[in-house]
Amino acid sequence: MARLHVVTGKGGTGKTTVAAAMALALAEQGKRILLVEVEGRQGLAQLFDVPPLPYVERRIAHGPGGGEVFALAVDAEAALLEYLDMYYHLGRAGKALEKVGAIDFVTTIAPGLRDVLLTGKVYEATRRKVNGKLAYDAVVVDAPPTGRIAPFLNVNTEVAGLAKVGPIRNQADAIMGMLRSDITRIHLVTLLEEMPVQETLDAVGHLEALDLRIGSIVVNLVRNSPLDDDALALAVKGKLPTAELTRGLKAAGLTIGDDLVETLAREAHDHAIRVGLERENRDRIDALGKQVTELTLQPDGIDQGVLLDLAEEFRG
Structure with missing residues (x-):
């Protein structure tokens, strides 16, 4: 109406x-x-x-x-x-x-x-x-x-x-x-x-x-996060497997070095923390009990x- x-x-x-x-x-x-x-x-x-x-x-x-x-x-x-x-x-x-x-x-x-x-x-x-x-x-x-x-x-x-x-x-x-x-x-x-x-x-x-x-x-x-919940949990703790990061970098055709792997791990850590904060805020919105519309x-x-x-x- x-x-x-x-x-x-x-x-x-x-x-x-x-x-x-x-x-x-x-x-x-x-x-x-x-x-x-x-x-x-x-x-x-x-x-x-x-x-x-x-x-x-x-x-x-x-x-x-x-x-x-x-x-x-x-x-x-x-x-x-x-x-x-x-x-x-x-x-x-x-x-x-x-x-x-x-x-x-x-x-x-x-x-x-x-x-x-x-x-x-x-x-x-x-x-x-x-x-x-x-x-x-x-x-x-x-x-x-x-x-x-x-x-x-x-x-x-x-x-x-x-x-x-x-x-x-x-x-x-x-x-x-x-x-x-x-x-x-x-x-x-x-x-x-x-x-x-x-x-x-x-x-x-x-x-x-x-x-x-x-x-x-x-x-x-x-x-939308490219990481699933298990990967996010590991990233928050700084425990993403280095071997998997290295394989991913190689698959992307990048030259591998310890500095690049460490940088990627830090970015994953920061990303996981941000996703966690976003989910907490989404829970606060959902608690209102109102219709929610998401725009990407x-x-x-x-x-x-x-x-x-x-x-x-x-x-x-």
């Missing part, structure tokens, strides 16, 4: 890439998907190698089976102008306020209002209908990182000191109702490292305390072909 997918994660975990791959995964068999950016970084434009996104929905990619992905970079100031025109009919007057810097002033002294404007545009796009049909089958949001996601989505609290009644308050209530409904899921991106996993665990607790629904935990940049490491970087491969992993 979910039609609004909010993607968050600690900085550096690849949440923008994951949001893009998720949008492509959803854009199948003729479906129209809107991919929304709210942080002003133009990360989607760089990822899809298109010009900077304006405050206008623009098609940026095709999905399998004739689907389409549209993108939108939501700007708080532009959203406020749209809001003033929609509710107060201040078209020209609103633009005059922009020229004198009043809009930037208002959103700076009232950061809660900025989040209401950003989420408000997402709310409008998710509910918009054209000729009686939803304009988009799903909306995917490249949201702020985990450290800020709870206040970003908790718009009711953010506007409590700004408006008790009136259009702003009514919009905040409506947005909160949608975010807490069956159509919305929050997805958290992490790596199998201590800090990203801890931030994910903390964010899940904060979001669930707000009665927001978790969709999946996306473990990104997953690396792409060593050659990200382009649209790789995005499609990641989208296939989502569908699989």
